[in-house]
Amino acid sequence: AAALAFGVVAGIAANSAYAANLQISPVSISFQPGQNAAGIQLQNNGDTPIYGQVRVYAWDQKDGADVLTSTTNLVASPPVIEIAANSAQTIRLVRRAGAAAANGGAEQTYRILIDELPRGDSQQGNVAIRLQYSVPAFVLPADTQAAPSLEWSTFQRAGAWHLRANNSGALHAQIGATTVRLGTQNIELSKGLLGYALPGRSREWQLPAEVAKGMPAPLAIQATVNARAQSASAAVARD
16 A cells, blocks of 8 residues: 655544534553454534544654555544534444564554544545544554653754654653753743654754854753653654
8 A cells, every 4th residue: 555644634642622612532552462352433513413434554763754655554434424413433443363473573654544524525536624633543562561762853955953852662652741941941842742853763854043043053952752751862863
Protein backbone atom coordinates (compact mmCIF):
# COMPACT_ATOMS: atom_id res chain seq x y z
CA ALA A 1 0.00 0.00 0.00
CA ALA A 2 1.17 3.49 -0.74
CA ALA A 3 2.51 5.56 2.10
CA LEU A 4 1.45 9.12 2.74
CA ALA A 5 2.98 11.98 4.62
CA PHE A 6 1.09 12.66 7.82
CA GLY A 7 0.25 16.31 8.29
CA VAL A 8 -1.45 18.17 11.09
CA VAL A 9 -4.97 16.96 11.77
CA ALA A 10 -7.14 17.39 14.82
CA GLY A 11 -4.59 15.85 17.12
CA ILE A 12 -5.71 14.54 20.49
CA ALA A 13 -3.43 14.49 23.52
CA ALA A 14 -5.47 14.73 26.70
CA ASN A 15 -7.83 12.37 28.57
CA SER A 16 -10.72 13.59 26.44
CA ALA A 17 -11.02 15.88 23.46
CA TYR A 18 -13.81 17.98 22.03
CA ALA A 19 -14.29 19.36 18.55
CA ALA A 20 -17.72 20.31 17.29
CA ASN A 21 -20.10 17.93 19.12
CA LEU A 22 -17.94 14.79 19.05
CA GLN A 23 -16.13 13.58 22.16
CA ILE A 24 -13.53 10.81 21.81
CA SER A 25 -12.30 8.68 24.67
CA PRO A 26 -9.67 7.48 25.32
CA VAL A 27 -7.45 9.69 23.19
CA SER A 28 -4.50 7.30 23.15
CA ILE A 29 -4.67 3.50 22.99
CA SER A 30 -2.04 1.21 24.54
CA PHE A 31 -2.25 -2.54 23.96
CA GLN A 32 -0.35 -4.74 26.37
CA PRO A 33 1.79 -7.37 24.55
CA GLY A 34 -0.86 -10.09 24.92
CA GLN A 35 -3.89 -7.87 24.47
CA ASN A 36 -5.77 -8.33 21.20
CA ALA A 37 -8.69 -5.89 21.41
CA ALA A 38 -9.52 -2.41 22.68
CA GLY A 39 -12.22 0.17 22.15
CA ILE A 40 -12.74 3.86 21.44
CA GLN A 41 -15.96 5.51 22.53
CA LEU A 42 -17.42 8.24 20.35
CA GLN A 43 -19.96 10.47 22.10
CA ASN A 44 -22.24 12.77 20.11
CA ASN A 45 -23.22 15.65 22.39
CA GLY A 46 -25.15 17.45 19.65
CA ASP A 47 -28.78 17.47 18.60
CA THR A 48 -28.16 16.03 15.13
CA PRO A 49 -26.60 12.71 14.02
CA ILE A 50 -22.89 12.47 13.22
CA TYR A 51 -21.70 10.41 10.25
CA GLY A 52 -18.15 9.32 9.59
CA GLN A 53 -15.55 6.73 8.73
CA VAL A 54 -12.73 5.10 10.68
CA ARG A 55 -9.42 4.15 9.07
CA VAL A 56 -6.34 2.48 10.55
CA TYR A 57 -2.78 3.18 9.42
CA ALA A 58 0.60 1.84 10.42
CA TRP A 59 2.56 4.82 11.75
CA ASP A 60 6.23 5.30 10.97
CA GLN A 61 8.62 8.22 10.66
CA LYS A 62 10.95 9.01 7.79
CA ASP A 63 13.19 12.03 7.20
CA GLY A 64 11.94 13.53 10.46
CA ALA A 65 8.25 13.44 9.54
CA ASP A 66 5.30 11.14 10.22
CA VAL A 67 4.32 8.67 7.50
CA LEU A 68 1.13 6.59 7.48
CA THR A 69 0.65 3.38 5.50
CA SER A 70 -2.51 1.31 5.12
CA THR A 71 -2.48 -1.82 7.25
CA THR A 72 -4.61 -4.83 8.13
CA ASN A 73 -2.63 -5.72 11.26
CA LEU A 74 -5.11 -3.66 13.28
CA VAL A 75 -8.75 -3.50 12.21
CA ALA A 76 -11.45 -1.03 13.27
CA SER A 77 -15.08 -2.13 13.45
CA PRO A 78 -17.38 -0.70 12.33
CA PRO A 79 -15.47 1.28 9.66
CA VAL A 80 -18.52 3.46 8.95
CA ILE A 81 -20.25 5.23 11.82
CA GLU A 82 -23.62 6.85 12.41
CA ILE A 83 -24.05 8.25 15.92
CA ALA A 84 -27.51 9.46 16.84
CA ALA A 85 -28.00 12.74 18.63
CA ASN A 86 -26.96 12.64 22.29
CA SER A 87 -25.78 9.06 21.88
CA ALA A 88 -22.54 7.08 21.89
CA GLN A 89 -20.93 4.41 19.76
CA THR A 90 -17.93 2.20 20.47
CA ILE A 91 -15.31 1.47 17.82
CA ARG A 92 -13.65 -1.90 18.41
CA LEU A 93 -9.97 -2.26 17.52
CA VAL A 94 -8.78 -5.82 16.93
CA ARG A 95 -5.22 -6.99 16.29
CA ARG A 96 -4.75 -9.53 13.54
CA ALA A 97 -3.48 -12.93 14.68
CA GLY A 98 0.25 -13.30 14.00
CA ALA A 99 0.95 -9.56 13.74
CA ALA A 100 2.91 -9.55 17.01
CA ALA A 101 5.10 -12.52 16.07
CA ALA A 102 5.92 -10.94 12.71
CA ASN A 103 7.21 -7.87 14.54
CA GLY A 104 9.49 -9.78 16.89
CA GLY A 105 7.97 -8.29 20.04
CA ALA A 106 8.99 -4.70 19.19
CA GLU A 107 6.58 -1.83 19.75
CA GLN A 108 4.02 -1.37 16.99
CA THR A 109 2.60 2.08 16.31
CA TYR A 110 -0.63 3.01 14.57
CA ARG A 111 -2.86 6.01 13.93
CA ILE A 112 -6.64 5.73 13.97
CA LEU A 113 -8.15 8.42 11.73
CA ILE A 114 -11.76 9.28 12.43
CA ASP A 115 -13.30 11.44 9.72
CA GLU A 116 -16.52 13.34 10.34
CA LEU A 117 -18.45 13.49 7.07
CA PRO A 118 -21.54 15.20 5.69
CA ARG A 119 -24.53 12.86 5.69
CA GLY A 120 -24.35 10.21 2.97
CA ASP A 121 -20.72 10.79 1.97
CA SER A 122 -19.49 7.69 3.80
CA GLN A 123 -20.84 5.62 0.91
CA GLN A 124 -19.16 7.62 -1.85
CA GLY A 125 -15.75 7.31 -3.43
CA ASN A 126 -14.84 10.98 -3.03
CA VAL A 127 -15.62 12.15 0.47
CA ALA A 128 -15.68 15.71 1.78
CA ILE A 129 -14.15 15.48 5.25
CA ARG A 130 -15.51 18.06 7.68
CA LEU A 131 -13.21 17.24 10.59
CA GLN A 132 -10.52 14.64 11.15
CA TYR A 133 -9.32 13.27 14.46
CA SER A 134 -6.13 11.28 14.91
CA VAL A 135 -5.84 8.82 17.80
CA PRO A 136 -2.43 7.18 18.38
CA ALA A 137 -2.43 3.46 19.16
CA PHE A 138 0.57 1.57 20.52
CA VAL A 139 1.16 -2.15 20.93
CA LEU A 140 3.68 -2.03 23.75
CA PRO A 141 6.91 -4.00 23.38
CA ALA A 142 7.42 -7.38 25.02
CA ASP A 143 10.20 -5.88 27.15
CA THR A 144 8.36 -4.24 30.05
CA GLN A 145 11.51 -2.24 30.90
CA ALA A 146 11.63 -0.60 27.47
CA ALA A 147 11.97 3.18 27.56
CA PRO A 148 12.63 6.04 25.14
CA SER A 149 16.14 7.47 24.87
CA LEU A 150 16.21 10.91 23.27
CA GLU A 151 19.15 12.73 21.78
CA TRP A 152 18.46 16.31 20.69
CA SER A 153 20.26 18.28 18.00
CA THR A 154 19.77 21.31 15.76
CA PHE A 155 20.53 21.60 12.06
CA GLN A 156 19.95 23.88 9.10
CA ARG A 157 18.04 22.87 5.99
CA ALA A 158 17.18 25.17 3.08
CA GLY A 159 18.07 28.18 5.18
CA ALA A 160 15.80 27.23 8.08
CA TRP A 161 16.90 25.92 11.48
CA HIS A 162 15.31 22.76 12.86
CA LEU A 163 15.25 20.80 16.10
CA ARG A 164 15.60 17.02 15.93
CA ALA A 165 14.70 14.46 18.59
CA ASN A 166 16.30 11.09 17.84
CA ASN A 167 14.85 8.20 19.85
CA SER A 168 17.28 5.30 20.14
CA GLY A 169 15.13 3.59 22.77
CA ALA A 170 12.61 0.78 22.33
CA LEU A 171 9.52 2.77 23.38
CA HIS A 172 7.85 5.80 21.81
CA ALA A 173 8.48 9.23 23.32
CA GLN A 174 5.45 11.50 23.71
CA ILE A 175 6.97 14.99 23.85
CA GLY A 176 4.74 17.49 25.60
CA ALA A 177 5.36 21.05 26.79
CA THR A 178 8.79 22.09 25.54
CA THR A 179 10.92 25.16 26.19
CA VAL A 180 14.39 25.99 24.85
CA ARG A 181 16.92 28.31 26.43
CA LEU A 182 19.08 30.37 24.10
CA GLY A 183 21.59 32.47 26.00
CA THR A 184 19.51 34.07 28.75
CA GLN A 185 16.21 33.80 26.93
CA ASN A 186 13.63 31.04 27.51
CA ILE A 187 11.44 30.40 24.46
CA GLU A 188 8.38 28.18 24.54
CA LEU A 189 8.07 25.79 21.60
CA SER A 190 4.88 24.12 22.76
CA LYS A 191 2.47 24.52 25.66
CA GLY A 192 1.01 21.06 25.06
CA LEU A 193 1.90 18.20 22.76
CA LEU A 194 4.90 18.90 20.54
CA GLY A 195 4.83 15.47 18.93
CA TYR A 196 6.12 11.92 19.12
CA ALA A 197 9.51 10.36 18.40
CA LEU A 198 8.89 6.69 17.63
CA PRO A 199 11.39 4.02 18.71
CA GLY A 200 14.43 3.93 16.44
CA ARG A 201 13.20 7.03 14.61
CA SER A 202 13.64 10.81 14.60
CA ARG A 203 11.13 13.64 14.59
CA GLU A 204 11.96 17.17 13.44
CA TRP A 205 10.40 20.61 13.93
CA GLN A 206 11.30 23.95 12.38
CA LEU A 207 12.49 26.38 15.03
CA PRO A 208 10.67 29.72 15.35
CA ALA A 209 12.35 32.87 14.08
CA GLU A 210 13.22 34.10 17.58
CA VAL A 211 15.33 30.97 18.10
CA ALA A 212 16.67 30.75 14.56
CA LYS A 213 18.12 34.25 14.68
CA GLY A 214 20.49 33.13 17.44
CA MET A 215 21.71 30.02 15.65
CA PRO A 216 24.07 28.29 15.40
CA ALA A 217 24.31 27.85 19.15
CA PRO A 218 23.71 25.07 21.68
CA LEU A 219 20.22 24.96 23.16
CA ALA A 220 19.16 23.91 26.65
CA ILE A 221 15.86 22.02 26.51
CA GLN A 222 13.17 21.46 29.08
CA ALA A 223 10.59 18.96 27.85
CA THR A 224 7.89 16.71 29.22
CA VAL A 225 8.57 13.21 27.87
CA ASN A 226 5.96 10.52 28.59
CA ALA A 227 4.56 12.78 31.32
CA ARG A 228 7.94 13.28 33.03
CA ALA A 229 9.99 16.47 32.99
CA GLN A 230 13.42 16.11 31.40
CA SER A 231 16.37 18.44 30.88
CA ALA A 232 18.65 18.03 27.88
CA SER A 233 20.93 19.95 25.55
CA ALA A 234 20.87 20.16 21.78
CA ALA A 235 24.20 20.56 20.01
CA VAL A 236 24.50 21.73 16.43
CA ALA A 237 24.59 18.64 14.21
CA ARG A 238 27.28 18.20 11.60
CA ASP A 239 24.93 16.82 8.96
